[in-house]
Amino acid sequence: MPTLIIHNPATDAQITQLPADDAQSVASKARAARAAQPAWAARPIAERRACIVHFRAAVVAQLDALAAVMTSETGKPITMSRNELNGLLGRIDFFLDQGAAAVATETVFDDAAMREQIEHVPLGVVANISAWNYPWFVGCNVIIPALLTGNAVLYKPSEYATLTGLEIGRLLHEAGVPREVLAVLVGGGEVGAALLAQDIDGLFFTGSHATGTRIAQALGSRLVKLQLELGGKDPTYVCDDADPKLAAASLADGAMYNTGQSCCSVERIYVHEKIHDAFVQAFMETVRGFAIGDPTQDNTYIGAITRAPQLAVFDAQVQDARAKGATVLCGGERLPGPGNWYPPTVVTGVDHTMDLMREESFGPLIGIQKVADDAEAVHWMNDTRYGLTAGVFTPDESRARALLSQVHAGSVYWNCCDRVSPRLPWSGVGDSGVGLTLSTYGIQTFTRPKAWHLRRG
Ligand code: NAD
Numbered sequence: 001m002p003t004l005i006i007h008n009p010a011t012d013a014q015i016t017q018l019p020a021d022d023a024q025s026v027a028s029k030a031r032a033a034r035a036a037q038p039a040w041a042a043r044p045i046a047e048r049r050a051c052i053v054h055f056r057a058a059v060v061a062q063l064d065a066l067a068a069v070m071t072s073e074t075g076k077p078i079t080m081s082r083n084e085l086n087g088l089l090g091r092i093d094f095f096l097d098q099g100a101a102a103v104a105t106e107t108v109f110d111d112a113a114m115r116e117q118i119e120h121v122p123l124g125v126v127a128n129i130s131a132w133n134y135p136w137f138v139g140c141n142v143i144i145p146a147l148l149t150g151n152a153v154l155y156k157p158s159e160y161a162t163l164t165g166l167e168i169g170r171l172l173h174e175a176g177v178p179r180e181v182l183a184v185l186v187g188g189g190e191v192g193a194a195l196l197a198q199d200i201d202g203l204f205f206t207g208s209h210a211t212g213t214r215i216a217q218a219l220g221s222r223l224v225k226l227q228l229e230l231g232g233k234d235p236t237y238v239c240d241d242a243d244p245k246l247a248a249a250s251l252a253d254g255a256m257y258n259t260g261q262s263c264c265s266v267e268r269i270y271v272h273e274k275i276h277d278a279f280v281q282a283f284m285e286t287v288r289g290f291a292i293g294d295p296t297q298d299n300t301y302i303g304a305i306t307r308a309p310q311l312a313v314f315d316a317q318v319q320d321a322r323a324k325g326a327t328v329l330c331g332g333e334r335l336p337g338p339g340n341w342y343p344p345t346v347v348t349g350v351d352h353t354m355d356l357m358r359e360e361s362f363g364p365l366i367g368i369q370k371v372a373d374d375a376e377a378v379h380w381m382n383d384t385r386y387g388l389t390a391g392v393f394t395p396d397e398s399r400a401r402a403l404l405s406q407v408h409a410g411s412v413y414w415n416c417c418d419r420v421s422p423r424l425p426w427s428g429v430g431d432s433g434v435g436l437t438l439s440t441y442g443i444q445t446f447t448r449p450k451a452w453h454l455r456r457g
Pocket residue numbers: 129130131132133134138156157158159187188189190191192193196206207208209210211212214215229230231232262263264360362388426428432433
């Protein structure tokens with residue numbers, strides 16, 4: 001049986017070795033899920049909901065220990081691990097509140113002769129292949145509504161967040177979800193690939209564009225429902241009437257929170273030339289206050305880089321920007337190990353010939369570009385294949401609305417950034433993906449609408 005070795009990215013120390021899945025065990029878990037799903041779907045939704053209520057209570061009771069596990073395997077600062085778990089509770093509450101109503105049968109026409117109804121039928125067996133950066137969020141965005149609506153779930157957490165994935169599985173099983181109905185698959189890309197070969201009714205993926213397109217190709221001929229939540233190169237524009245200090249404080253956090261390893265991290269900033277210098281000065285003041293170091297400490301803001309190979313991406317982007325004339329105001333070079341460390345890096349004098357402004361960095365790097373007016377800002381914001389989020393800072397709501405309605409993005413922000421709400425759909429445009437999670441649509445997405453034509457008599 002293969003093994004998966006788990007390392008602590010902040011120290012390089014080996015945390016543990018786990019037995020991993022292989023093609024046979026993946027197939028057997030998929031068969032068991034298929035056999036178990038009808039009975040799970042046949043339970044009243046109140047029973048499935050009760051399991052999620054127990055799960056939520058267990059997360060609350062064990063929050064500190066769960067946060068420590070996540071920090072150990074991802075290098076996420078411990079306060080941010082706790083924040084993620086606390087944020088998860090709000091998402092679970094939304095699913096608990098809205099789940100039954102979102103999938104209740106709808107009568108859309110009713111007269112003396114005819115009734116028409118829409119029934120929301122579970123997809124069946126769904127696979128969830130997941131990322132490591134917010135493992136509780138991205139895992140549970142799929143697992144919780146999928147289970148609530150009567151699906152069985154084959155869940156493959158990232159190989160960089162496997163201990164967290166196993167904790168999610170443990171707590172759901174202890175809360176009453178049968179092991180066959182929620183199966184955790186341990187391993188890397190090869191286990192994900194083995195999962196694609198199984199008899200599944202839906203594939204819900206969170207991860208990189210490169211892997212997402214590979215998965216889409218693998219499933220293309222199978223006509224399996226496919227959702228891909230992929231990367232981004234999320235822009236924000238700071239208008240000339242914005243308060244540079246307020247905007248800088250918010251955007252420095254939006255760019256660097258979780259060590260910049262968020263799908264909706266601010267990755268590009270455009271600033272009106274009138275306030276560019278004041279903005280950059282305020283941005284640097286905020287960034288200089290970010291404490292970098294041991295992620296287990298409460299005062300740490302910048303933790304470790306979870307995946308060592310990403311360091312080479314940062315090196316290449318900074319080198320490319322420097323070679324093309326940009327100015328690196330801070331950071332720009334790896335920090336010594338053990339572990340994977342990269343400091344907050346702020347680059348000005350950038351333009352769109354540079355990879356830093358075009359390719360996802362997924363780390364604590366940010367390029368700040370000066371623009372002459374709103375039209376130029378919109379032009380550069382849309383100069384990307386991605387379209388996850390975009391923001392505008394200005395006190396003028398109508399100006400923000402006019403600008404944001406021209407920007408291609410699944411989510412848009414006025415005077416905020418790096419924000420996800422369970423009440424709103426989370427989706428991408430272009431290379432940021434297809435489909436959505438969260439909101440009531442993100443509950444219905446785990447069902448298919450079955451049309452009932454009922455003639456009386
Ligand atoms: P990744 O693509 O490297 O891996 C994601 C998952 O795919 C992992 O579980 C991995 O084991 C699996 N996988 C790898 N190769 C596979 C294959 N051939 N077949 C099946 N599965 C395979 O991504 P990552 O490094 O885990 O995550 C970072 C990326 O995720 C970033 O681009 C980030 O923007 C994106 N992300 C997007 C969202 C969103 O909501 N849009 C949320 C979080 C992260």
